[in-house]
Amino acid sequence: MNRKVKKILDLLSKEYPNAACELNYNTPFQLLIATVLSAQTTDKKVNEVTKDLFKKYPTVYDFSKLTIQELENKIRKIGLYRNKAKNILKTVKILIEKFNGEVPSNFDDLVSLHGVGRKTANVILANAFNIPTIAVDTHVFRVSNRIGLASSDDVLQTEYDLQKNISKEEWIHAHHLLIWHGRNICTARKPKCEICPINMYCKYYKELYDS
DNA sequence: AACTCGGGGCA
DNA sequence: TGCCCAGAGTT
Secondary structure (H helix, E strand, O other): OOHHHHHHHHHHHHHOOOOOOOOOOOOHHHHHHHHHHOOOOOHHHHHHHHHHHHHHOOOHHHHOOOOHHHHHHHOOOOOOHHHHHHHHHHHHHHHHHHOOOOOOOOHHHHHOOOOOOHHHHHHHHHHHHOOOOOOOOHHHHHHHHHHOOOOOHHHHHHHHHHOOOOOHHHHHHHHHHHHHHHHHOOOOOOOOHHHOOOHHHOHHHHHHHHO
């Protein structure tokens, strides 16, 4: 990892010691469901729904007994609930029929599931299977672009592949730091550059300051 | 590349 | 009220 990246992550870590993924789950399957649900919404909302859902339907086999209408009703307070309910039940069927009821632990199988794209697959690989990767969502992408850390998620992935000096846990923490930073400080509109702890390293802020 | 899904939170 | 959101699928 290059020096600038490390310095930026150190600063963020010091500034936001409690930044972390807040999704509630106990198993890879529950993480899969929670992550599919989390698209275009917040962890807080997802947890409100999954708390009751995972208590009554903890496993993939429990989910397989749900009808589409039942699942829609249970996740209705989250947006996009029709698509998500449909995708989840399709995925549950595939997990049972093709993957012996287990969540697959490789990228290609994960993205073959309904409702699971590149970002969700990486979240599952990193958090459930201890596999080095990083999920690039809109926040990570935006923050990375602004500070000149990377111009694409592939570059961020490469950054991770190249460095072997920090643990997976540290890198996942770094990932959550970037997301937290993107949601709260480095927002898409009206970013709070004046209180940003890493503005001295930021290409976006420098251009703003120069103009 | 553009469009759609979407209820709820917040200004 | 209007705007926006820890994406993915379709056209």
